[in-house]
Amino acid sequence: MSLGPYASFVVTSYALVAAIIMLLIIWIGVDYRHQRQRLRDLEASGVTRRSGRTATEI
């Protein structure tokens, strides 16, 4: 597959899309782990939900 004289524009476009999507996925994954850790820390300190269920319970 030859991309001709404008290959750099095509490759840059696809690389940029892949990079931004990967960043989005990583950011959302890291945020999920961060929020669950904060909930675990709060529960460990003795704070509980009014419902009595654990905050990390899904």
Place this chain on the structure above:
Amino acid sequence: MTLIDLANPTKFLSLTTRVLPWLAVATAILLLVGFYQAAMAPDDYQQGATVKIMFVHVPNAWLSMFVWGVMSVAALGTLVWRHPLADVAAKAAAPIGAAFTFLALVTGALWGRPMWGTYWEWDARLTSVLILFLMYLGLMALWRAVDDPSRAARAAAILTLVGALNLPIIKFSVDWWNTLHQPASVMRMGGPSLDNAFLIPLLVMAVGFTLLFVTLHLAAMRNEILRRRVRSLQMMQASQQAA
């Protein structure tokens, strides 16, 4: 599970946890098929291989508007129905929509340079999409600026509905004004003007990117619900310490 059950954040979390792995797999398969078809698509007789940029540019451009549409429905949910998950949905969608809009702008510029001879032109389509991107950033800044999520939600919902006026301007800008950007070639009266060799990979990529949005949006909504649980527990902790 009925639709009303999804108003309960715990039930929503339970559903997303079950659905997300399947959505992620379906998204990955569709995008892989789409990228393969895009790679195998023939060169355009005028544009050569740069036509391949279309397969990533157009889905991102569609999603930039679609996500704002989702946020507008969520804004109605906040203001009219006071649905407990409406502002969660709107807040979670904004950064994802901003990312798609950024990609639409940049891939458009990278396509424009070899085809039009310029990365940027202040024409109606490009400018209205840039305004959409700035509105996404403004909305994200508004969410961060107000501590109380319910107060931020109402202000953000009004701003979202005002911003929705930009969507028809973006869509019809190429018809209303004389623009450098080409007119619609898929969603147009009389059907798509693209050959199937380009249309099929484009549609596969569009569905793949839409599924990607649904997957990321559900995951981001789950994070936002957990963030609000953290906030309410922190407030309980503070009131216990004060008592």
